[in-house]
Amino acid sequence: MQYAFALELARQLNCLEDGREDCNCQNCRWIRENKHPAVMTVSKIDNKTDSSKTVISEEQINNVLDTLVNSSDYHRVFIFCNADIKELSVREKSMYEEYKTTGFTLPQEEINSKIWYPTGINTDCFSSVAANAMLKSIEEPPSNVNFIFLTENKDDLLQTIVSRSQSFGVPDSRYEEYNTEFIKPFFVNYPVFNKERALDFAYALLTYQTDNDLESEYIINCIQYYLTELAKANSQNSNLLRIIFKDIEKTENSKKMLRSYIKEQSVYEDLAFYFAKH
Numbered sequence: 001m002q003y004a005f006a007l008e009l010a011r012q013l014n015c016l017e018d019g020r021e022d023c024n025c026q027n028c029r030w031i032r033e034n035k036h037p038a039v040m041t042v043s044k045i046d047n048k049t050d051s052s053k054t055v056i057s058e059e060q061i062n063n064v065l066d067t068l069v070n071s072s073d074y075h076r077v078f079i080f081c082n083a084d085i086k087e088l089s090v091r092e093k094s095m096y097e098e099y100k101t102t103g104f105t106l107p108q109e110e111i112n113s114k115i116w117y118p119t120g121i122n123t124d125c126f127s128s129v130a131a132n133a134m135l136k137s138i139e140e141p142p143s144n145v146n147f148i149f150l151t152e153n154k155d156d157l158l159q160t161i162v163s164r165s166q167s168f169g170v171p172d173s174r175y176e177e178y179n180t181e182f183i184k185p186f187f188v189n190y191p192v193f194n195k196e197r198a199l200d201f202a203y204a205l206l207t208y209q210t211d212n213d214l215e216s217e218y219i220i221n222c223i224q225y226y227l228t229e230l231a232k233a234n235s236q237n238s239n240l241l242r243i244i245f246k247d248i249e250k251t252e253n254s255k256k257m258l259r260s261y262i263k264e265q266s267v268y269e270d271l272a273f274y275f276a277k278h
């Protein structure tokens with residue numbers, strides 16, 4: 001789930017060693033236990049000092065902003081999401097089981113089989129009043145501060161936030177189902193992408209899709225998955241991250257093109273030439 005991805009980013013940004021998966025440094029440990037002082041989940045039921053129960057309040061935002069006044073040795077990450085404590089449906093349970101395999105803990109403990117469960121943020125739980133209070137900080141965050149907004153659909157988030165953020169899709173659960181072998185040869189020198197091979201790349205996507213009888217959206221998801229993994233592996237390199245996030249955004253656009261019935265070949269070629277322009 002997206003929430004685990006956000007914690008993994010926070011871990012990569014704070015790891016005192018090389019960010020490897022089994023790292024046991026203090027920062028990695030604290031983030032896995034979800035009690036790192038600089039990694040904070042902000043939802044209608046997390047990190048509250050007021051009595052509102054249905055929204056992320058202005059007071060919460062002000063508390064977040066207050067913590068930024070002091071500098072910190074940590075890389076601070078604020079994860080904004082919606083959350084409920086509830087009995088899980090069958091589908092949610094399987095997501096939860098999968099989440100547990102990541103080694104991350106949820107911000108609140110299970111009570112009487114009721115489980116803290118994150119969902120995407122939307123304008124009902126994160127209104128413009130609260131959001132506007134932090135627009136300036138989103139636009140120009142202090143150094144070593146990241147705000148992450150988890151949402152199912154960009155349209156669920158205020159446009160003023162989206163326009164100040166890098167947005168990218170995190171492919172749905174079960175990452176291991178995405179094959180990236182057929183993409184890898186083209187990304188060897190990433191972000192440099194051989195112009196002469198742009199058409200080969202488009203052709204490789206189409207061939208892989210046809211030979212394996214796959215949906216075109218699956219092909220794009222494979223690329224997104226590959227780029228997401230690349231982002232994780234390069235989380236310290238902000239210049240490269242910016243390129244990767246832009247590329248992920250472009251792949252979102254490819255999906256939109258596919259949904260509006262633009263021919264697959266054209267969509268793949270458009271994507272290939274976009275990469276070639278790096």
Ligand SMILES: [Zn+2]
Nearest residue numbers: 015023025028
């Ligand atoms: Zn570490």
